[in-house]
Amino acid sequence: MDYTLTAIMAVVILTCIGLVFGFVLASADKKFAMEENPLIGEVKEALPQGQCGACGFAGCAKYAEAVVLDPDVPPNLCVPGKAAVAAVVAKLTGKVAEATEPKYAHVKCRGGNGIAKLAFEYKGVHDCAAAKLVQQGPKFCKFGCLGFGNCVRSCPFGAMTMGENGLPQVNKDICTGCGKCASVCPNHVIELLPISAKVSVSCSSKDFGAPAMKNCKALCLGCGSCMRNCSHKDEEAIKIIDHLAVVNQDVCHHCDNATCLTKCPTGAIGEMIKGVYKKEETKENVG
Template sequence: MNYAFIAIMAVVIMTCVGIVFGFVLALADKKFAMEENPLIGEVKEALPQGQCGACGFAGCAKYAEAVVLDPDVPPNLCVPGKAEVAAVVAKLTGKVAEATEPKYAHIKCRGGNGIAKMAFEYKGVHDCAAAKLVQQGPKTCKFGCLGFGNCVRACPFNAMSMGPNGLPVVDRKMCTGCGKCANTCPNHVIELLPMSAKVSVSCSSKDFGAVAMKNCKALCIGCGSCMRNCSLKEEEGVKVVDHLAIVNQDVCHHCTNATCLTKCPTGAIGEMLKGVFKKEENVG
């Protein structure tokens, strides 16, 4: 039996079958292919191509398709593009782009090196999610920033870097407020604040009082001083939930006398100046 001849024939037959199937698929694709609306391509080109998903769709191409074909999809959903891109998309699609306020990533933790105490030395994978699997992370505070830079690596616009104190730093000029960093953080220490925010709490701890103070020197201890001294307390401008102060930005936006800032014993609640936490420079 000539095994070489059989092998050659098998290859020839498989090649012919492949060519036939390829030809059939090519014909089918040509026959059933749907022509793409050229406007979709124009809208896609106008988008920043960050593929961040902040618009609620799986990437820029999907949003471009939706905003062109669906009359109910507004033209201002591209968070990184802000008003400029919204105006272009609105013009291309013939829709009206309502004004939206830009948002920026804010780190709700000041427990950097020498501020938050360490429970043990972690020598595993340099990854926040991996570190959290080991006793909820190496810091005694189990709510703060783990410091391994998942958010930095996730940012599609290079708007974040790791600071010398082991905490991420946000470049407000580069930050688009897409929220990808916030979605990546396993401890949820990143929030998106409107540029008009006047005060914010830079802490995520839900520990209370003495326990909290043992873990970190810069956290919120849930004492409620800010809440009791809020000039808009009847509207709940600040309230304490699970031993953590929470600022209602919709209410706080109207505040003209931020008395809450003067009463915080740890400085966890502070003034925001053009998107920057004023007390950040004094910690870490």
């Protein structure tokens, strides 16, 4: 009986203490709380709420706060929102939104099922980062797409799906160019291209020449044929870096019937038509 009474008293005392501390904290919060600038809420509502971090801030709320309170933060940092959102934020904050070209995600790999050879069968966690821990991944090519969909799962806008070939597919009509997919790819095979880009290299391999072709039929050989046949090679629109062709989109003239495309023996460099990679199949039936 005494134990029961003691337990009840202990519960009552603890409850009272909790109520007192709760009242004190609530009073302190009310007294020292800072009123939020209502403009911050308006800017936040105008943002797409993707929480992608492409603006450089930890989510839409933080960017809204920064663009309202900091005169040096421009109104056009919301990549997914593009020009339409930038115009709204600029109007709300009284700032000027400089024009920026939209971008989209491009997968720099065509080494899908049947194209890139497997070194072993991976049966671990269905995750690119986890697979890479096992001998740098199951493919002989250690630079290409691992194919476990980290990028697809990370996309806040549903712009990516896994294709039947084991490679991620980007829906350019939905992709906002936020870069979230690129940030989670352990092999860095995703790049952001300007919407005006007409030529791109769909390979990330730094393996060199014919021996590497045994591992992947779609890789860039690093032969330099595209660079030598570029109509603007004096401007270095295409360079070979670490045995891989790299297109400088700031220099590339986006030529019609570009000779760099026709001279590539594997089709690793191709034409981007409305953001979609287009290249005729090679003799090895690679597409």
